[in-house]
Amino acid sequence: MTAKIFIDGEVGTTGLQIRARLAGRDDLEFLSLGEDKRKDAAARSLLLNEADIAILCLPDDAAREAVAMINNPNTRIIDPSTAHRISDGWVYGFPEYDKGQANQIASAMRVTNPGCYAITAISILHPLIRANVLPADLPITINAVSGYSGGGRQMIAAFEDEGAGDYTTTPYFAYSLGLEHKHNPEINHWGGTTHPVLFTPSVGRYRQGMLVQVPLQLWALENAPSGEAVHAALAEHYAGCQFVTVPPLAETTEMKKLDPESLNGTNDLRIHVFSNDKTGQAVVAGLIDNLGKGASGQTVQNLNLMLGVPEGTGLEAGDVLPV
Secondary structure (H helix, E strand, O other), rough: OEEEEEEEEEOOOOHHHHHEEEEOOEEEEEOOOHHHHOOOOHHHHHHHHHHHHHEEOHHHHHHHHHHHHOOOOOOEEEEOOOOOOOOOEEEOOOOOOOOOOOHHHOOOEEEEEOOOHHHHHOOEEEEEEEEOOOOOOOEEEEEEEEEEHHHHHHHHHHOOOOOOOOOOOOOHHHHHHHHOOOOOHHHHHOOOOOOOOOOEEEEEEEOOOOEEEEEHHHHOOOOOOOOOOOHHHHHHHHHOOEEOOOOOOOHHHHHOOOOOOOOOOOOOOEEEEEEEEEOOOEEEEEEEEEHHHHHHHHHHHHHHHHHHHOOOOOOOOOOOOOO
16 A cells, blocks of 8 residues: 655755655655646645655745645654754654654654754753753753755755856855754754753855764763773664764764765765863764755655655655756
């Protein structure tokens, strides 16, 4: 039996990537609107309620409106927008978050897909706070850089279309200088911090790929954990996971650089622990493809869980090219 899937907003960056990752699936039937009907509320409502699973690749307000249109109690939802990341009644779509999270997603009616910066930061903070390696009230700084595709169509045009009014040749810029990035509430909520994180995102002149770094002054902590203790907590938390890995300390120690594009085309999230026990310092770094595990890949992983098919179906490395 095939499942009916409606991607509301299928022509956006995330929607196109999801369709690419689902191409060739014979267990899915896609419901789609013609270009002249994509903004027709009645037409959208019809397909939202006809779908077995609706995927909302929309701005936040439009995602909330779409949810309000659904009156079919059997329509399940995956929302990749920011609208419901910390809302009651929604299951957080990070299967590796905790034991049992994947099962919650599998049986959920409403799943909120994590943000790209957020899933990477949370993948670092949550296990360390839960294992009491870091106190929940520790002041946390997060430094990150993303490819420009993370900013959606407008930013992609700004970097790629010389005819765009805001076309730029800048190699790199920092943003969210008011220190209120939209992922902050999600990071604080699911990361388990009791104080707002200090998050400093930036964009590089490359299409996709993300590097998120959490610097830690371990010497200042009451228990002064070693880099090995930090690594052990993360490695134990993600042991046996298909898509989240923590390379051995020896492997990380030999690294000379960290390339934010190294996981492009995958649904992988890789966490490295760089440490210097002489100085009592560590940097925990997470790598993802912001269009993969940070968006469309994670959506497909959640969809697979909800459909009861193998979690990695359609998520083989290298199968999806940039859109």
